[in-house]
Amino acid sequence: MHFDWSYFWQQLFHPGGAFLEGLWITILVSLCGQAIGLAIGLPMALARMARMPVLSYAARAYILAMRGTPLLVQIVFIYTGLAAADLLRFHDWQAGPFSLAGNVQAGILALGLNEGAYMAEIFRAGIDAVDRGQTEAAKALGMPPAMILRRIVLPQALRVVLLPIGNQFNIMLKNSTLVSIIGVSEMLLVTETINSATFRTFELYSVLAIYFLALTSVWSLALRWIERRMDAGRTQADSASARAGAMAAAALSEAA
Amino acid sequence: MSGAGVEVVGAEVVIAAEGVEKWFGSRKILNGIDLMVRRGEVVVLIGSSGSGKTTFLRCIDHLETFQAGRIEVNGHPVGYHDRRGRMVEDREANIARRRRDIGMVFQRFNLFAHMNVLENIVIAPVRVRGEPRGEAERRARDLLARVGLPDKADAFPAALSGGQQQRVAIARALAMRPAVMLFDEPTSALDPEMVGEVLAVMRDLARDGMTMVVVTHEMGFARQVAHRVVVLDGGRIVEAGPPERVFGAPEHPRTQALLGAVLH
Ligand SMILES: Nc1ncnc2c1ncn2[C@@H]1O[C@H](COP(=O)(O)OP(=O)(O)OP(=O)(O)O)[C@@H](O)[C@H]1O
Ligand SMILES: [Mg+2]
Numbered sequence: 001m002h003f004d005w006s007y008f009w010q011q012l013f014h015p016g017g018a019f020l021e022g023l024w025i026t027i028l029v030s031l032c033g034q035a036i037g038l039a040i041g042l043p044m045a046l047a048r049m050a051r052m053p054v055l056s057y058a059a060r061a062y063i064l065a066m067r068g069t070p071l072l073v074q075i076v077f078i079y080t081g082l083a084a085a086d087l088l089r090f091h092d093w094q095a096g097p098f099s100l101a102g103n104v105q106a107g108i109l110a111l112g113l114n115e116g117a118y119m120a121e122i123f124r125a126g127i128d129a130v131d132r133g134q135t136e137a138a139k140a141l142g143m144p145p146a147m148i149l150r151r152i153v154l155p156q157a158l159r160v161v162l163l164p165i166g167n168q169f170n171i172m173l174k175n176s177t178l179v180s181i182i183g184v185s186e187m188l189l190v191t192e193t194i195n196s197a198t199f200r201t202f203e204l205y206s207v208l209a210i211y212f213l214a215l216t217s218v219w220s221l222a223l224r225w226i227e228r229r230m231d232a233g234r235t236q237a238d239s240a241s242a243r244a245g246a247m248a249a250a251a252l253s254e255a256a
Numbered sequence: 257m258s259g260a261g262v263e264v265v266g267a268e269v270v271i272a273a274e275g276v277e278k279w280f281g282s283r284k285i286l287n288g289i290d291l292m293v294r295r296g297e298v299v300v301l302i303g304s305s306g307s308g309k310t311t312f313l314r315c316i317d318h319l320e321t322f323q324a325g326r327i328e329v330n331g332h333p334v335g336y337h338d339r340r341g342r343m344v345e346d347r348e349a350n351i352a353r354r355r356r357d358i359g360m361v362f363q364r365f366n367l368f369a370h371m372n373v374l375e376n377i378v379i380a381p382v383r384v385r386g387e388p389r390g391e392a393e394r395r396a397r398d399l400l401a402r403v404g405l406p407d408k409a410d411a412f413p414a415a416l417s418g419g420q421q422q423r424v425a426i427a428r429a430l431a432m433r434p435a436v437m438l439f440d441e442p443t444s445a446l447d448p449e450m451v452g453e454v455l456a457v458m459r460d461l462a463r464d465g466m467t468m469v470v471v472t473h474e475m476g477f478a479r480q481v482a483h484r485v486v487v488l489d490g491g492r493i494v495e496a497g498p499p500e501r502v503f504g505a506p507e508h509p510r511t512q513a514l515l516g517a518v519l520h
Contacts, residue, residue, distance in 0.1 A: 137366035137425075140317055141380035141432060142356030144349050151379065155370050 008203040022190030029108050029186060030176045034169050036112025041119020048124055066117030072178050074114055079106035079182040107179030115172060122164045126157035159230060166223035170216050187211060267295040270436050270467045275325035278311060285311050287491040296465045300478040303488030304514055309471040313438050317358050318351050329358055330435050356384060359429030359437040363445050365421040367413035374409040377428045399427040403457050419450025423457055436467040443474060479503060487511045
């Protein structure tokens, strides 16, 4: 078996319309799934940390179930299981030029629900990382709990969670291939369809891998840019404390 | 007379604590504390490590719950309300309302790390009291001048020395126009050369008639500024009186031991 370079270059630089549509579906599904995950994650984290046992245990159960079972199973379960149990059916949806097939909706929902559990744990860790003294000072100034969360704790927690959330989106991009199991024509399924006609497996999957690498790389660059922007406000403070540290170290070595 | 020279006998009562008892689990930390603080009075709390000074101070602000007794500030219980003779814990929003009138200064400053100095001072008056922003900023700059940091409005906390951070923290608490200021060892996390600048600000505050309860090991400050020194031991008040009496002729053996340990 030989590697057909010309076919490879052809697919890489002049992919067919079906593949580009698959690329779009991959991006769409990942972004929507991430958005749902973020929307679920914060309230879920707060519920998990709530003093009310009902809330806390419900959130814990959700997180346990979502992180403890295969995503693939969750996708199938949500698309077919809910319909079979007559709980929820996904209908194709159309509004003007936009349309969203039922299985795409189910895929997005499944990815989002799963992501929500991971987001919840990340948000919880971020909130936990904020010094208790910050909350105490805010309380002492007479701020009510919601204000403390919004103005004091969350802004500081967001700095902590940015990187793990960004990394999680990287995983999301790759996990989105799993919705192919319910027939969503994202990049993997399109590749597989072309493959079944041409049997150029190695070439096609190389192209697929490169496209994913491109997606995740672009995202990593974007993430680094966002991080730099968020750090900009702190640079001054950080360099000042670094200076203080250096001075302390110098003083110590002098004393020694 | 001692203290900053403010006449407090007969002034109205700001803090009234009565029989305050507190357990952490099965350990009793406060053993029935009675303390009355009048407007303009400076009370310094001293006591050995673990005697319950921090815990009592936090009870006043309801940062800690307590199980028996009552504490009123300006005639209102803080964090509790009476329900048929029993004290029931308040809803968070009501607790928050009571805390507005109590300023608290922490050992570790606890400035909001993501805000500059001006924002640290302004946020509570604007968001909690609903003061117009311009007015709050103007007052914040006045307060910064008062604590000797007129040019630090735009600095972030991490860029300030410990002494500067603590002075900002004092300004932040004052911005709420509290009826009383509580200080929990405000200088003990500071390098020695910064202790003086913070104590000077506190001395000025006392001179201006601020009601203050101060936990500190700075006996010089207590001698000069306090109207009354209160000695805590094992969660109870073992001795209280004007500084010249408590320091000059301590009656309780614990006070003698404590002062011996601190003075030498
Ligand atoms: N959150 C807590 N849980 C359990 N025990 C606590 C807690 N906070 C304080 N204690 C205990 O309560 C006692 C009184 O503590 P507190 O901090 O009030 O003492 P303190 O007089 O302020 O001492 P120090 O001079 O060391 O600050 C100590 O024995 C301490 O171990
Ligand atoms: Mg203490």
